[in-house]
Amino acid sequence: MSEYKTDIDIAREVSGEHINDIGAKLNIDKVDLVPFGHDKAKISWNAIDSVQKNKDGKLILVTAVTPTPAGEGKTTTSVGLTDGLNKIGKQTTVCLREPSLGPCFGMKGGAAGGGYAQVIPMEDINLHFTGDFHAITSAHSLLSAMIDNHIYWGNSTNIDSRKVAFRRVVDMNDRSLRTITSSLGGSTNGYPREDGFDITVASEVMAIFCLSQNLVELEERLGNIIIAYTRDMTPVRAKQINAHQAMTVLLKDAFRPNLVQTLEGNPALIHGGPFANIAHGCNSVIATKTALKLSDYVVTEAGFGADLGAEKFFDIKCRKAGLAPDAVVLVATVRALKHQGGVAKDKLNNENVEALKIGCSNLGRHIRNLSQFGVPLVVGINKFVSDTEAEFQVIRDYCEQFNVEVSVTSHWEHGGDGAIDLAEKVAKLADSGASQFKTLYDDELPLLEKVETIAKTLYQADEVMADKVVRDKMNWFQENGFGNLPVCIAKTQYSFSTDPQLLGAPTGHSLSIREVRLSAGAEFVVVVCGAIMTMPGLPRVPAADKIKLDENGLVQGLF
The missing domain is CATH 3.30.1510.10 (Domain 2, N(10)-formyltetrahydrofolate synthetase)
Structure with a gap:
């Protein structure tokens, strides 16, 4: 693969299959697809209703270590794993969130995967898509x-x-x-x-x-x-x-899941898109449940690191929807773990085994955290060209203490072929029946104790701090019939703490609650911590500076 090809260049090289043919792979008749052109469609209620008696497939969650500026490739891994599972004969659909325009024109970029592990039509998905x-x-x-x-x-x-x-x-x-x-x-x-x-x-x-x-x-x-x-x-x-x-x-048409495809022509349902640092970070329940009725395996992701996305997937989405995942993939990169070990972004391409050993503490914290939910996991290392075999071995050796397998994947470069080893390990886990899924806390636990459970168990905080106004508000929620709701913690995604500069696996810190909001319709309580904003700002040089149409009317600069 040429190093000069961008994600959008790669996506444009693939014309893709007609959306009717993608629907046929899920046994959806073309009359039950509401097309948006030839490459995307919404699934009709008739098709959704008709499969409700089908047996559920296996549910696989893809989550990640704590995000860094180096990037982890969670969506890329979700897509690559889906292609890899299909390569080994496991009929699989990927369920993803829809990207927000804010990050696309801000700093984070789009969310359609990357390299040869993408969903298409990439430009549409990252822009207006079907208007949801x-x-x-x-x-x-x-x-x-x-x-x-x-x-x-x-x-x-x-x-x-x-x-x-x-x-x-x-x-x-x-x-x-x-x-x-x-x-x-x-x-x-x-x-x-x-x-x-x-x-x-x-x-x-x-x-x-x-x-x-x-x-x-x-x-x-x-x-x-x-x-x-x-x-x-x-x-x-x-x-x-x-x-x-x-x-x-206004929502009746948007509420139907969107069907698109991976670069390799495998089905993808992309629907809904709450952020995980300020919301619950999962795609729609209706898309996930529909996919489970249509496929033998379903791969879905939860936003940002496992301390945010996976925790909310388990404690909010699975709790409310009655879902029980069969396996988890914890995505990490050598680069991200070196960053957690203190290496500056411009030095991440250099081999640094000692920093990697330090940074593995972040990986270990996530492994321990995920184990508390009772779902078996495999660590997926998203390979970069600068990674070395010595660095991969450090991660393998580190994971032995947890009895967790590691798979080095190259789906970004090789598509599904680069994720076959991961696919085999994941299918074995999902089929093993080893999952004993449980939520982290019970509904009956008081709201503040739910926050303390997450803070002390997953974040390793010593205490939860909240002033009288916040505590009084939480007490009011508790006393007025909302105490049985789960909590949705809004905090920085860059650290287990509320300080984005506190890397690795920090302990002894405090979780400071700034504000609490009751979402009585969504049925959870939002707990806003630290300096996190529910309305982000644009960076000094936003991505929008470079996004334009070229002389052929094609979008440039989106990635």
């Missing part, structure tokens, strides 16, 4: 508009405008919108109040979209969103201002 995020943003915005309109026209529910809890959203990184004042300009524009925006992927509507299993549940959950409180702290819900039914109308 626009529908989610519109449904969220409808509720925002109806809240202020309700207050303007008499406020029959007695909302205290100082206690509106539902923030606005836009699917773009825009720090200037984090805190705003709305309804300025005179009495005809409403009652001025403090407001703010989150990014769409942090929206409660997004979370509800991804956790609901049918349209009836979707509407019910939307109606249960707590939009505001009265002066005496009585919650006011979206259904009390009759917003939930119209919101469901």
Whole structure:
């Protein structure tokens, strides 16, 4: 493979199969596909309903070590593993999240895999795709508009405008919108109040979209969103201002899973996309469950490191959807572990066994954490050309103490052929029946103790710090019937702690809770920690600076 080929160059070399042919691989008739061109489609309700009596396939989670600037390749591994499993005769579908426009035009880039382990059409998937995020943003915005309109026209529910809890959203990184004042300009524009925006992927509507299993549940959950409180702290819900039914109308088409393909022509369902550092970080339940009815094996991913994405996959998605994963792949790279061992980004291409040994503590922490959920795992090393055999051996030797197998993969360079060893190890684990899945905590545990369990067990924090305002709010949630909900911790993805500079496997730190938000419709409590923002900002030089159309009308600079 030429070193000068970008991901987008590679993707454009593959024309792909007609989407009807991809559907046929899942026994979906072409009449049950709603096409968006020739290369992507939504699956009809008829097809989804007709397979509900099918036996479930094996569910495989792909997660990763703590993210670094060097990149880990979690999505790339998910796609490569799917191609590898199909290569060894295991009929497999990959289930991924849809990328957000914020990172695409910001710093992180797209999320369609890379090299020869990609999903296509890559440009469409990373941009507007089938319009799902626009529908989610519109449904969220409808509720925002109806809240202020309700207050303007008499406020029959007695909302205290100082206690509106539902923030606005836009699917773009825009720090200037984090805190705003709305309804300025005179009495005809409403009652001025403090407001703010989150990014769409942090929206409660997004979370509800991804956790609901049918349209009836979707509407019910939307109606249960707590939009505001009265002066005496009585919650006011979206259904009390009759917003939930119209919101469901806006989401009804988007709610059907999207079918696309890998570069090697294997099925991929891409649907929903909450961030894992500020939301629950998993693709939609309906896509995952549909894939399990259509395939022998399903590969899905959870965002960022296992301390965030995998924990939320297990404790929120699996808990709510009744899923029980059969195997886990923990993705790591030599480069990432050297970075965790203190090597600067510009030195990562140099062999450094001693730094790697230090950095392996991060890998070890994730292995120990994952073992507490009772699901067997294999470590997948996403190979880079600068890696050496001596460095691979360090990781193999380190993992022996955990009795965990290691597979070095080259799917980025060789596609499915480069992931055959990993595929064989994963299939053996998934078929072994060894999984004894369990969540980290019980529903009945008080909210603050749930946070403490995660902080002390997974993050190795000594304490959880929260001021009186935060504790009083959590106590109110507890006393008013929300104490049985899981917690969704929003914190930096770059460290087990809330300090992104604290690398490796830190201990003795504190988890500082800045804010708590109740997502009554999504049915979890968001715990905002440290300096994490629910509306990111653009970097000094955003990716958007280099994105343009060339003379042939093709997108350049997206990767």
